[in-house]
Amino acid sequence: MGKKRRGPSLEELLGRPWCYYCERDFDDLKILISHQKAKHFKCERCGRRLNTAGGLSVHMSQVHKEQLSTVDNALPNRSSLDVEIFGMEGVPEDIIQGHNQRVATQFQQAEAERQAVTGNPPAGQGGATPSGGPQPAKRPKLENVSDLKKRLAEHKAKKAEALAGGSSGEVTPVGAGQTTTTSIGFNASNPPAQQFSYPQPYTGAAAGSPFQSTASPVYQNFLPGGPQQYPSSTQYTSPSTYSPQPFTAPTPGQPLGYPSQPPSQTNTPPQSATGLPQRPPSLPSASTLPQRPVMGAPPVNAFQMQQMHMGQGQGGPNGEGTTPFATSVDDLISGAARAADQAAAPAAAPAAPAPAPSKAEPTDEKTTKKDKAKQTRLVYADNETSPEEKMARLSRYAFVPREETVLDEVPAAVTAPNDTLGS
Amino acid sequence: MATNQFTLASPPTDAISALKFSPEPESTRVVVSSWDKNVYLYELRDENGNIGEGKLLQKFEHRAPVLDVCFGANEDEIYTAGLDWDVRRIDLTSSTQTVISSHDAGVRSVVYSKEHNIVVSASWDSTLHVHIIGENISAPAIVPLPSKPFSMSLSPTKLVVAMASRSLHIYDLKALAMLASQAEAGKKLEVEPWQRRESSLKFMTRSVACMPDDAGYASSSIEGRVAVEWFDPSAESQARKYAFKCHRQTADDVDVVYPVNALAFHPVFGTFASGGGDGVVALWDGIAKRRIRQYQKYPSSVAALCFSGNGKYLAIAISPGFEDGKDEVAEGTVRIFVRELGPTEARGKGPK
Numbered sequence: 001m002g003k004k005r006r007g008p009s010l011e012e013l014l015g016r017p018w019c020y021y022c023e024r025d026f027d028d029l030k031i032l033i034s035h036q037k038a039k040h041f042k043c044e045r046c047g048r049r050l051n052t053a054g055g056l057s058v059h060m061s062q063v064h065k066e067q068l069s070t071v072d073n074a075l076p077n078r079s080s081l082d083v084e085i086f087g088m089e090g091v092p093e094d095i096i097q098g099h100n101q102r103v104a105t106q107f108q109q110a111e112a113e114r115q116a117v118t119g120n121p122p123a124g125q126g127g128a129t130p131s132g133g134p135q136p137a138k139r140p141k142l143e144n145v146s147d148l149k150k151r152l153a154e155h156k157a158k159k160a161e162a163l164a165g166g167s168s169g170e171v172t173p174v175g176a177g178q179t180t181t182t183s184i185g186f187n188a189s190n191p192p193a194q195q196f197s198y199p200q201p202y203t204g205a206a207a208g209s210p211f212q213s214t215a216s217p218v219y220q221n222f223l224p225g226g227p228q229q230y231p232s233s234t235q236y237t238s239p240s241t242y243s244p245q246p247f248t249a250p251t252p253g254q255p256l257g258y259p260s261q262p263p264s265q266t267n268t269p270p271q272s273a274t275g276l277p278q279r280p281p282s283l284p285s286a287s288t289l290p291q292r293p294v295m296g297a298p299p300v301n302a303f304q305m306q307q308m309h310m311g312q313g314q315g316g317p318n319g320e321g322t323t324p325f326a327t328s329v330d331d332l333i334s335g336a337a338r339a340a341d342q343a344a345a346p347a348a349a350p351a352a353p354a355p356a357p358s359k360a361e362p363t364d365e366k367t368t369k370k371d372k373a374k375q376t377r378l379v380y381a382d383n384e385t386s387p388e389e390k391m392a393r394l395s396r397y398a399f400v401p402r403e404e405t406v407l408d409e410v411p412a413a414v415t416a417p418n419d420t421l422g423s
Numbered sequence: 424m425a426t427n428q429f430t431l432a433s434p435p436t437d438a439i440s441a442l443k444f445s446p447e448p449e450s451t452r453v454v455v456s457s458w459d460k461n462v463y464l465y466e467l468r469d470e471n472g473n474i475g476e477g478k479l480l481q482k483f484e485h486r487a488p489v490l491d492v493c494f495g496a497n498e499d500e501i502y503t504a505g506l507d508w509d510v511r512r513i514d515l516t517s518s519t520q521t522v523i524s525s526h527d528a529g530v531r532s533v534v535y536s537k538e539h540n541i542v543v544s545a546s547w548d549s550t551l552h553v554h555i556i557g558e559n560i561s562a563p564a565i566v567p568l569p570s571k572p573f574s575m576s577l578s579p580t581k582l583v584v585a586m587a588s589r590s591l592h593i594y595d596l597k598a599l600a601m602l603a604s605q606a607e608a609g610k611k612l613e614v615e616p617w618q619r620r621e622s623s624l625k626f627m628t629r630s631v632a633c634m635p636d637d638a639g640y641a642s643s644s645i646e647g648r649v650a651v652e653w654f655d656p657s658a659e660s661q662a663r664k665y666a667f668k669c670h671r672q673t674a675d676d677v678d679v680v681y682p683v684n685a686l687a688f689h690p691v692f693g694t695f696a697s698g699g700g701d702g703v704v705a706l707w708d709g710i711a712k713r714r715i716r717q718y719q720k721y722p723s724s725v726a727a728l729c730f731s732g733n734g735k736y737l738a739i740a741i742s743p744g745f746e747d748g749k750d751e752v753a754e755g756t757v758r759i760f761v762r763e764l765g766p767t768e769a770r771g772k773g774p775k
Binding site for chain 1: 547626629
């Protein structure tokens, strides 16, 4: 609903009247008949339009003394005068079947193409269940919210485990303690932020709505009263803005302030000078990422390589896990490292940032596309006071009960019980 | 526009707050409450039984603007609620008005349940008053609410109250009626709602309407959006709920979003109509999730909608926007249209 219907269904297509002579189809029978009269049954001598080919033939022989041999403008094998056609009447059964078959095939083809292009479910399947059935050749879709959450939770658990396991203790310099606490603090504040996500069906029905990007941190500071959440979502202007995120991650002391940081900061390209000082760490923070050793990948190398590629080796110890993006990027980095296991280590590092936007933040991508295109303006933007209350406050509608009972000629019998009831 | 739409003669002189068709199947009575402090009773049929622009039968003056009106047990009885804090019963045949209770603030909505013979009023004093309608109407039971109510609707068994702070209570009418009958008059009656929900919409709820088949309800917000939900608390029923955008216009690349002021379900087909601040009325098939049709824009904001008891007519009340609290009501901006629906005009298309 709310969505445009996408084209007619197969039944509708099959139900359309069509012309025997040229296979064109029409919205209704009347139009078909006038088409036939104009295109196929029109006398070329005098322009008179007859109802059937037979009629035209008789007209030609009687009026113009000519013999009609073929129907005008007809397909080569349909131009015979033997079949008496009027609208859809008289069309031989086998030709009808052939036509229907052709329509059905075309429809299915178009459907398949459309699905391949849009990734949408076939028409008629609930538009509100985006994760519907498995579709062939679907456009890569993001995982749904619950999966994302699950993954996030798993990742956090692993991390917490690693922290608790004391792995961060030995290697990490002074900053490590901070890292630990801040990242825990962030974890704790993250789940509530997700409460603001809409229930899943909603996201489907209103795809592209500003409320949709459930895992996004934007909604951490969502205020139900304010339209200001629109601008905030434009922060994610394009998928590529995600990649720099880990490198501009706030220093350990700042993480809670992150949501209010100006969006411009997230746009900093990795190579830019401003990103450098804050650049994350090397070994110490790697130790807070439990899964890397498990993979048996050369994680440290990959990471270091990456840093070298970024051209910066300084930067104190800092909390890599302080932004949600960092967590997913960590995953991605490790995943990429795994993939590049046999390949050269340098290859892994540049590859890592790339998958991040497409994999982890698909919903955001969708949202921003639409949001960018259109700004919204609420005609009535007061989320606290209903229009009726506003109107009631206008002086011309003012009502003061006590005074009124005195001033008005309301019978005492009515007002008296009032007072007792109202108390 | 088409001939199947009439404009009611002698409309109210100020904004319309509510409009109701008589629930009786073949009746063509309409009551309208207005900010001009009157309640209007119209009959669409003329002496010859032809449905047309109708005539104003009666007008009932109140002490303050009237915010809601509903029919009672039969079409000779109506209940009104308004800014004079009172809930009234009006006997249309004798024109007697009786105040059945008084709130401590303006009364936003009033509904009548045929099945349970109760009248429930909701006021900005954050209470519901539940009146048992019997031989004589006793003092109401007062049910406190967590927030100000904005809209209320009932189905045969449920009462849905939409409030500020996006909260929404669903009461079981049977339980509510029973508790109210045992309650001490004038005392607060704490009733645990059958369900407490948070609105599915991010913005202030503007209107709620229950499905005639008692399965669920639709709600609308000031931010051009309508949600459809089901009462059944089971996971699969809840998974069916959805919301969609509507009543928006794009002007210079800015999406202008209008409040959805009115919702009304078709009593026979179960489809529903929404009316927005943009003056547009759209018909929706809530099950197939499709828009059935949208009518041409009306000259001002749609304030209220109601289908007739047999579903053959749709009454549309338009009023200048509540939004800006304009001082003057321009000529011709307060009007009531009655649309005669074709046999399939409001029917859903069925899932495809």
